[in-house]
Amino acid sequence: MGIEELGKKATEVAGKVGEFAKDNADKVSEALKSEQAESISDKILDGAADLANKVTGGSHADKISEVRDNLDGKIGNE
Known part of the structure; x- marks a missing residue:
């Protein structure tokens, strides 16, 4: 191909x-607000934030945390 x-x-x-x-x-909206979506999204967002902090040496930790929390509020039920 x-x-x-x-x-x-x-x-x-x-x-x-x-x-x-x-x-x-x-x-789709219901699935995104489920407990399962919350659990999965937390793991993914935590991993992405940890990686971003590692790459930047923690110099943007506050902004990374803010972005992570903003995204977390849009996915899952917490």
């Missing part, structure tokens, strides 16, 4: 995902 074909397939899949999300907006 060439790059062009791969790009076309990716566009098709993205369109289908968008349609699914639109058709199931209530269910």
Whole structure:
């Protein structure tokens, strides 16, 4: 499969995902506010924040924490 074909397939899949999300907006919203989403998102956000702090030597820890908390408020139920 060439790059062009791969790009076309990716566009098709993205369109289908968008349609699914639109058709199931209530269910998607409910899933994003679930306890399971909270648990998973906390682990991912904590890992990303830790990595960002490691890469920056902690020099932007306050901003990283602020961004992490902002994102956490949008996903999960806490």
